[in-house]
Amino acid sequence: MKINRTTERSIQIMQLIAKSGEGLEMDEICEKLSIPRTSCYDILVTLVHMGMLEVNTGIKRSYKIGINAYRIGMSYTNNRNISEIIAPALKGLSKELQKTCFFGVLEGNKIVYISKCEPENPIITTATIGTKNPVYNTSLGKAILSTMSEDKIRSIAGEIDFKPVTRFTLTDADALVENIKLSKKRGFALDERELEEHMECVGVPIFDEKRECIGAVSASSLYRKDEDYIALGEILKKRGLEISKSLGFMP
Structure with a gap:
């Protein structure tokens, strides 16, 4: 079975962020998952665009679970x-x-x-x-x-x-x-x-x-x-x- 690397990394990123109540910065995500910065950035931008993640803009940008991820989770629960x-x-x-x-x-x-x-x-x-x-x-x-x-x-x-x-x-x-x-x-x-x-x-x-x-x-x-x-x-x-x-x- 062939696993798509980008899809796998996207899910790993969301799982990691979901465990963090306060959100995570990109550097933390790259370090914890050993993902190159360029690859991580592209995935984060896509997930934010799709509403799967949200960005907290402060001194440093951090990422939290977005409303679409919540809706998908609720759909699973309701069914x-x-x-x-x-x-x-x-x-x-x-x-x-x-x-x-x-x-x-x-x-x-x-x-x-x-x-x-x-x-x-x-x-x-x-x-x-x-x-x-x-x-x-x-x-x-x-x-x-x-x-x-x-x-x-x-x-x-x-x-x-x-x-x-x-x-x-x-x-x-x-x-x-x-x-x-x-x-x-x-x-x-x-x-x-x-x-x-x-x-x-x-x-x-x-x-x-x-x-x-x-x-x-x-x-x-x-x-x-x-x-x-x-x-x-x-x-x-x-x-x-x-x-x-x-x-x-x-x-």
Whole structure:
């Protein structure tokens, strides 16, 4: 297979610039990619002309990703089925954490489980794909609520029939609002044995290219006193951001 050198260099330049938040000068690009100045200049001029790069004119000219590159990236994202991205991400997450992982979406004041992936030695959970559970006592539900305003949360809470499913379940709107405030601060939500007394779950919201929450991902396992669920939440928060970015989300 014959590779066109100029096309290859053009893509390498764009990949390098994309990793740099502040943009790169031509000398930096030439040095990092070992490209002759004349060749690099011609490629940069062409990419700018095509809207794939933008030029910042200051003391020295620097280059950043252009609007046409963004549009092409968004077209790719929009044409992909969300499940094509979520399913393999859940599989990797489940393997990494050795926990059962879910992706769920909000439907009214319920959570609907859309995808599920279990580790090699799974812990039995009652939730299956298509199952609906209350939003107020699931980490998925609370993670999604954490992206909303307090007024919106209270509006949803007004439709909830709070029931003490376990002795740890939140039983009123005020308790839910305070719990969601904590979830917002941490960046992840906890189901602290609120749905099933023997299960503890951590959940994080997932965003799309419009920065809208489209659902949440969670990791579930048997409750253990010696497990650090805050540390687990921090890991899940990072992985959730990676999934959101794969859907086009730009923090």
